[in-house]
Amino acid sequence: MSDNPEAHLPPRHSPLPELEESGPTRRIAAPEEFARVQTSPEFAQLRSRFRAFAFPMTVAFLVWYFLYVLLSTYAEDAMSTPLLGHLNVGLVFGLLQFVSTFLITWLYVRHANRSLDPVAAQLRTELEGEA
Template sequence: MKTMPSFSREHDFAEHDDGQPDFAAIARSAEFVRLRKQVRRFVVPMTLLFLTWYLSYVLLAAYAPEFMSRRVTDNITVGLLLGLSQFVTTIAIMIGYRIFAKRRIDPQVKHLRDRVGAN
């Protein structure tokens, strides 16, 4: 195994015989761990928010049919609007994650890949 340039100031990561970086060592590095924490700080709250919202919709449909069947206009009910808003919420979370990843995650990933020499 030959030694690559330092990925982290605390470690020198060796290449495998096939010329690939030691991804297990990279995954244990402080920089990668910080990156994963940053991703989790976005993903976990958004997942919990969406699951709570979705479960609320399901519970309202099951236990509050009179509320869900209230008409907003002739053919549009509260249940239909809340159901369609599930799609809007999904799209909003997806766009939010895309913006988050492009601004915060992707530059760090590129930096880490450049330091390791991974293409």
């Protein structure tokens, strides 16, 4: 038995797929073109739209997260209030952390699809050409 874990593979095996030359090619933009796009109003708009979503949502999530941690630490009586059987306020808040994470992800994907991706695709096409 060989010590080589890849001994059973063909001689020129690569775990990465080969890049196909037959597919659509994109032109490679020059550094000056990237600098021009970076100073364009469209790129500024893209950055602004991203930040308008990301910064407030990050702050809101961190406030919600630290509120949960602080309540768990300093308001034990309130967090251990039973709601239904063994289900208490603290457990519900903990589960809501997961719900809020999925909600923020869904909201970001929706925001990106509507507001960010079209502008980014336009800038990419301008730089690299049609796919």
